[in-house]
Amino acid sequence: MVRLFRFCLILWITLVSPSFAQGVAPEAYDSWNKDATRAEAVVENAEASDAALEALRSQIVDWRQKFLDAQSQDIARVAILEDQLNALAPVPETGLDPLADRRAALSEQLNAARAPLLRAEEAYSRASGLIREIDQIISARRTNALLELGPTPLAPSKWLTATTEVVGVISGLVDEVSDAFNNAAARASFQSNLLNIVLQLSLTIAFFFGASRVSLQARDLSQNVARNPRLAHLIAASIKMAMLIAAFYTLGAALLQTGMFGVRGALVLDAMPIWAGYIIAAIFISDRLATGSGSAFELPSDIEEGSIRRTFVLGALIFVIDHALEHVFVFNEVS
Structure with missing residues (x-):
């Protein structure tokens, strides 16, 4: 019994x-x-x-x-x-x-x-x-x-370190993908997740397309809303920023589900929406403060609008490099 x-x-x-x-x-x-x-x-x-x-x-x-x-x-x-x-x-x-x-x-x-x-x-x-x-x-x-006390991202040595680390990470990513293509388990994982990958990529394309459509319609929207065109432009720009960040998030998720990336690749793909968010937010803020049709201030005649955006984007790139060095590229030193 x-x-x-x-x-x-x-x-x-x-x-x-x-x-x-x-x-x-x-x-x-x-x-x-x-x-x-x-x-x-x-x-x-x-x-x-x-x-x-x-x-x-x-x-x-x-x-x-x-x-x-x-x-x-x-x-x-x-x-x-x-x-x-x-x-x-x-x-x-x-x-x-x-x-x-x-x-x-x-x-x-x-x-x-x-x-x-x-x-x-x-x-x-x-x-x-x-x-x-x-x-x-x-x-x-x-x-x-x-x-x-963490190191400042403005240190010139970080730029040289970042360049070296980028090369190392790219080389490591190529090795990871190459190994995965030669691994039967990784190929099987890719095939089993193919439907999810296609859905994630479709969402990515939809978000990018939606963001471009918002850009095209933002000017018409601000002109049609006569009482507060800046508010209308702010709402449209905010929607565009959110859609772009969502597009990078779904793109990273789709690439992760392929099973072709190891720990290093997963770190890069997880951080990709954060890096994109830094740069997109910098462009958004520069447009709202001093450039673009919905800006809050008028620039002096001796300052170019493009210089304001470049300054903000450069600052965002510094934070991207700092984040990458602290959370992603450090893995390259021990792998």
């Missing part, structure tokens, strides 16, 4: 749980070993930013969950085989064993089923250890975080 209950319970879990329908493909362990080795280098160096560590931790948590699901599937398979083997009649003390072939076949299957279980357990333990180490680094940093 106990064996029957155990068998039914295992069978129910295997059929009902979606995660049991798929284990960890053998080729996926190659990707995991590469990510784990890189994560161990990051942890050992302990120089990556908190944002980079959080992104790395999130990726390892996803891996750990996959290994946990794989263990559950493999445990169920091992338990079924053990029950089948135990259900056979005992080996006779004398004479030939009529169930010898069946007993040998089940033993062989049991050994084969235990191999992926042990592999999943080892990978799970490795992932848990990395997560603990990352948590310890982040926790230790938070103690002194408020007492540290």
Whole structure:
């Protein structure tokens, strides 16, 4: 009765749980070993930013969950085989064993089923250890975080550093995409997410197209609203800014779902809407203050409108570089 209950319970879990329908493909362990080795280098160096560590931790948590699901599937398979083997009649003390072939076949299957279980357990333990180490680094940093004075983004050395880091990040992104194209698991992920990718790209195109339409209609809107044309222009410009930022967000989401980017690529794509927001906001503010049809001030004759916008955009680029150095490019130093 106990064996029957155990068998039914295992069978129910295997059929009902979606995660049991798929284990960890053998080729996926190659990707995991590469990510784990890189994560161990990051942890050992302990120089990556908190944002980079959080992104790395999130990726390892996803891996750990996959290994946990794989263990559950493999445990169920091992338990079924053990029950089948135990259900056979005992080996006779004398004479030939009529169930010898069946007993040998089940033993062989049991050994084969235990191999992926042990592999999943080892990978799970490795992932848990990395997560603990990352948590310890982040926790230790938070103690002194408020007492540290960050470097100014105006430092000239940051521009040279940024140029070097950009080249390194681009090279790393090319390597990540190249590796993903040669990885069967990454290609399978791309195919499974193809519909979501198409939807995200469609939204991106719609947002960009909508923003351009708002620009074309903003002038007519401000002319038609005679009582307060500046308010009408402000509303139209705000809508355009929001749509452009949303377009970069959906574009980054679509590229992430392709599965062709690793930790470095994920950091860049996550930061892309923030960088775009800096620049778009700079253009928006410069237009509202001193340039464009909805400006709040009239410039002196010796100041060009274009210089105001260039100044604001340059300031935005400084903040973009500072954000990239602190949250994205630092990962290139340890990968």
